Amino acid sequence: MSTPTLSEPVSEPLSEPLGQPIRGPRALTDDWSRFWHLTYNIARNEFKLKFFGSALGYVWQVMRPLLLFTVLYIFFVVISKVGKGGHPGEADYGVQLLGSIILFTFFGEVTSGSVRSVVDRENLVRKIQFPRLVIPLSITLLGLFNLAMNLVVVLIFALISGIRPMLSWIELPLILVMLVMFSTGVSMWLSAMFVKFRDIQPIWEVFTQILFYASPLIIPVETVRAKLVHHQFLMHLYLLNPLVTVFQQFRHAMVNHDALSAGQALGGWIYLLEPLAIVAATLVLGFWVFNRAAPHIAEDL
């Protein structure tokens, strides 16, 4: 056996002129422009696929929440007459319902879409070096594209229903930021966990269903509060759900000022810190889990 001819130069003097050794696969990167372009292009390609992939293309994207809305609207407004209940703020129930459904659709798309995202992109992960966080973030971005389109539908519906533009509409970005942060935090956690625990997917599906009913989509906060008037703890638990804050503030700021604002529903603006802290914790925890898994994702797949 011939001795490796390079053992001498390798052992000692190399490290000095070479600087930092490479760090291996990571969630993040130093090249942020590539990070963004990758995220954007993956999301854009997926969006294009939905748009041009089927005969009706984008229509389906809008139809799903709209169909759900129609069913719920007929059931609750036309048959059960929920919106005519006399609680202040229950007017414009339809617009609020549609808006919440659209926001919830975003949450559902991003979270359940991200569960399998890393595993489904195995060919990328195992074949090329890129910041791993691109994958869940591209799912969030794709969700944002859809959300933007869907919000146009909500706007049209709101204007038809007689809602006029209000100054408080400028709160929308803030509401969306909270929703996006929460969804992204959950999706980072889910996509990293699914690599090792494949039953995350059905569990999350059930969990999404629970969240759907545990958020003021169909049943307004006022109704929940009336039912839970003697169960302060349960009520508080219900209000901790960041989606409640998002939907309630959306309703207050975008649809009807008579509805309780998120702060009022919680019993004071200061309590808003609770759901906000949960959002922040979700984001941090999600990133932490993903960041820890990122170096080994390619091997664990």
Add this chain to the structure above:
Amino acid sequence: MSSEPTATSAAPALAAQDVHKTFKIPEERTHTLKERALHPLRRSRHDEFKALSDISFAVAPGEFFGIVGRNGSGKSTLLKCLAGIYRADAGKIWCKGRMSTFIELGVGFNPDLAAYDNVALNGIMLGLSPSEARARYERVIEFAELEEFQDLKLKNYSSGMHVRLAFSVAIQVDADILLIDEVLAVGDAAFQQKCFDVFNRMRDEGRTIVFVTHDMGAVTRFCHRAMLLERGEVVTIGDPRDVADRYLEIAFGRNVAHDDEGENVGSARMGDGKARVSDVWLGDDQPGRRAIAPQSEPLTLKVLVTFNEDVSDPAVTMSLLNEHRQPVVVATTAQHSERTGDFTAGERALFAFSFHNMLAPGRYHPVLTISHRGSGLNVIDRFAGGMSFVVRGVVASGGMVEIPVQTEVTRGELVPHPPEAIQSAGTAR
């Protein structure tokens, strides 16, 4: 191999020091939370597989560096560690400059999108900026010869078109360091030639290329230096020819000395047993035995025969079978009129067959037959399962032998016309 960059002169473009990588192979995979919940205390047992241990090497800027090894020797794992796809468990890797990896062509191609979108995404994956990717799109399509098909979805492409598109994007990348993993395994001969041309161009441009393969022809043709891995360890680093020799020894080594399996050449011994072939080896007057026979060099096959009884004028015949069991060379001592002589019981004799090696690269099994002269059926011994050897060479035209052939072109009036009869036969009824 024109300009030999020396590894020690400048700071290396790529270097690894004591790189280790171990994979955990779980015996029972805990894939569900339920299993975890039911057996919370059970430690998930796993075997450890040492994929890489103590890998150290340096690649100089502008060097074409080959990494060779058998399947499972760790070469692809090493490439993935270099590329930043796997994280090395221990050790350090440095790389100076922009690096691009080709473990597979067309990573991230989406079959439902047209060429443009795929080129854009793939280009960004490989390190281009979106504007660069857009600007080079025309060139990509042109090189891939897909101008007429660019609006087609990729799923409607033939696999050849697919590969052409992917390769065209890949070569647009202006990385300083390219990591290439057997990309050449795909495509037809013409496409492979195109790849080789591009690699030559990149080498001449002074890019650093790390090339993982088990095509020894490519290694000796392109690489300045090569490294041989076996079971995750560096066996040797150095001149590609030496590395290729070592590779072939390791790859075919087990079959070299005496393979008891017989390789199904038909190892059953026949004959009356008055003499036996005791051993067969390649020898060119060097001590020791080789299993490698370099192409276009003299080759000698030596046959040791032990006589159990007195035999007069035996003939020894050697047939060299290639991998398809076709006899490529058959030679016998009986073709010469002179006698081989009379041998007494207990005598040992060495028969040598020498010829200029013009065999195509590949593995060859010698089959030796000792027979009584004059009658082919009177076999004394037939020896087939003894050994095999590998012809290493850069020339692999596809023929069974690589005979030097002169070619010549004649033009003008000297060119004979095809016979009239053939032409008229086509038109006549």
